Amino acid sequence: MIFTVKKTGFIAFILLLGMMLVLSACGSKDADENNGSGEVTGPAAETPQAEEPAAEPTLLDKIKESGKLRLGTSADYPPYEFHKLIEGKDTIIGFDIEIAKAIAADLGVELEITDMGFDGLLTALQSGNIDMVLAGMTPNEERSNAVDFSDVYYTAVQKVIVRAEDKDKYKTIDDLKGLQVGAQLGAIQEGIVKEQMPESKLRSLTKLPDLILDLKSKNVEAVVVEEPVAAAYIGANPELVISDIQLQQDEAGSAVALPKNSPELVEAVNATLKRLADEGKIAQFVTEATNAMENEKPE
Known part of the structure; x- marks a missing residue:
């Protein structure tokens, strides 16, 4: 009996040792497969990307979306802008108006003209009631603090x-x-x-x-x-x-007034002005507007 017990114990010990070796091998394999973390790993999960907020539309975007460009002017300043009866209809014409038409055409929108007192133009521009001003306006420091200006398109004495x-x-x-x-x-x-x-x-x-x-x-x-x-x-x-009176000339010239901080619109307007100047159109517009004044009393 004593021999039998010892033999049986020895066999049990061998079996136990074998099981421990098997479990150890499995554990090592699982650790390798799980990068030693003890956690089951699978294919890397994709981290959801946060959607970038939509860019705020620029003034140029809004103008194109609306389909119209709202011009403010003071139509009592021939040949820049003035009233004339054309086919029985009171019409605002002038070389500023022709420039504005060209800008609107390049933007692919219609031109809408609002006639008002010169002194109210920049206020209307700042309040958003109009999109730009063409009125023979000269950029100066005070105005440039309130609005943006295009390149100078015409200089007069x-x-x-x-x-x-x-x-x-x-x-x-x-x-x-x-x-x-x-x-x-x-x-x-x-x-x-x-x-x-x-x-x-x-x-x-x-x-x-x-x-x-x-x-x-x-x-x-x-x-x-x-x-x-x-x-x-x-x-x-x-x-x-x-008169023969001589004034000092600052050569400042006239420019298009645009809302403050509207670089995209300024760039688009400057592109049209450059094209018109390169094609000799601005000089042509001035001549045509001056000729339209012949025998026409400014009102």
Whole structure:
């Protein structure tokens, strides 16, 4: 019995040792397959990618989506922009308008024109009521702080209009000391009168035709305007002339005013302006607008 027990114990020991070796081998295999983590691994799961938020549409995107470009202008400034009866219909024309039409065409949208006082144009632009301004507007530091500007598309010389009977009377700035000199409200000419004619009395009105009427009625002695505008009004009012008064010229020129921080729209407008200049179209528009003023009294 003693031998039997010992033999049986020995056999059991051998069996137990064998089982331990098998389990150890399986454990090593499982560890290898599971990278030693003890966890079952399978194919790498794809990490869900967070969707990027949609880009905010630019003003240019919105204009194209709406299908229209809203232009603000002050249509009393020939040959830039002015009213004329065409086939019995009151129509706003001028070389600024032709430029605006070209910009709209390049964007693939329709042009919508709003006529308002010059002094209200930038406010309308800032409030989003219009998309751009073409109105013979000169970029200056104050305006550039409020809106963006395109490249300059036209540069004109500033002139002084007087009554023909007073041409020999008013030949220098000093001749207008203490006298009323007119300029359009909010226009660059206001600054010219203030800076270059400090001893004259500035009279500012919203509408240029009202200033011309004041000049003819002797409520003012002179009006400061750009040369092509002066030529247009003199052509319709032979009792007026361009005086010999010489003004300092800043060569600033006219540019398209656009909402602040709208680089895509500025770029698109500049592309059209460059194309028009390269093709000689702007000079053509100026000539055509000036010719349209012949025998047409500015209103």
